[in-house]
Amino acid sequence: MSIKLVGFDADDTLWKSEDYYRDAQARFEHIVASYVDLDDVGERMFAIEKRNLALFGYGAKGMTLSMLEAAVAITEARISAADLHRIIELGKGILRHPVALIPGIREAVADIAADFPVVLVTKGDLFHQEAKVRESGLADAFGRIEIVSEKDAKTYARLFREFEVEPREFLMVGNSLRSDIVPVLALGGWGVHMPYHVTWAHEQDAGGVPDPARFREVANASELPAAVRELAGAAQSAFTSPNAR
């Protein structure tokens, strides 16, 4: 048996996401800069955001609350209510932005789905992710849509049980080594990494890639189907060769 199921990440794999967070962060820093002359506003904000992840989880609402908290802390509570309101609006802007598909991804998903069942596995805010899935027009392409709070080995192991696949029968496509590739490879699965032009600092902390033989990197969506089929062929050989003859 070769690959039985292909998973796709969503944010920055199917559609643009990090750009909107980056833009909000830049506008946040601009607002705060009218109160303080500091080089490390971004770092201070990230430290607060990272500390709050255990309480807020991922997503735009938690990020917005962290920006508000950071703005009060960094300005020593000198920031005006009007400027804090502008920061709330930055968060709403992230939630409201229209879904912009990654070039070529619709065709790549359709191509891969012709040969393999495909599922969507995304982490973050349930409500926002569901809204983006609906708006993307891609919902029908996926047999299942799983929105999870964290994409680590424990979560993937649970999903494999629910999907009724062995790890070696599963291949994940995504832009984040930390969330999409490393945990799946660690369990014995396969991965195709499609880097996005920007990556959130939190996702850059990936550790090493465990087994380069089980993963490919592609530059854009048009290369995805060939990479998936190449690994599926390798999965087939890996499974059949010990039993050959």
Next chain:
Amino acid sequence: MSIKLVGFDADDTLWKSEDYYRDAQARFEHIVASYVDLDDVGERMFAIEKRNLALFGYGAKGMTLSMLEAAVAITEARISAADLHRIIELGKGILRHPVALIPGIREAVADIAADFPVVLVTKGDLFHQEAKVRESGLADAFGRIEIVSEKDAKTYARLFREFEVEPREFLMVGNSLRSDIVPVLALGGWGVHMPYHVTWAHEQDAGGVPDPARFREVANASELPAAVRELAGAAQSAFTSPNAR
């Protein structure tokens, strides 16, 4: 065939929830009252919260952002950053509160689970709900845990397909007529309503209960097992009597 699956709501059915939101709201109104002398602070906050539901969904993070937005609007941006920071802390307080089980619910779930497969169906913030499920110690009692963004007829119909049950084989236990009882009964299922002593204004807008013969109301958790078994018996009769003899 009788009842094949019993669903339980979580917030204010398994554990206390609305009390913490009420408490945060009261503290919010107290903070705002030092700026304005108005009788309708609560109504104004609810109007903003309700408008934001379409963007934020349910949960403490969205409520906190709505409180912040309302505080700025109601005080015409006169509120201090320090007081807005206190409002952020009110939201964190909701997320941090320890899980307090409803009296008798652990025993009621165990009693019902001895006769029926049970699942948990809750709406709201994925991250916060998962944390509460973990902390409750009740996770192992449930065969499945479904965290959804809205509990309407469409969502229940999707869940019935995933659970592979007919609506008439499903019984839902919960404190909200609007979210737990009315949509399930509308699809042809069964419901046991266990009111909580406080109900969020949004949940009070339930419309009528479609079919009183398919639902019971109980005063506390100790009455749940008997109510579930009574409806299961009625479900059995409803199914078998047309074919009897």
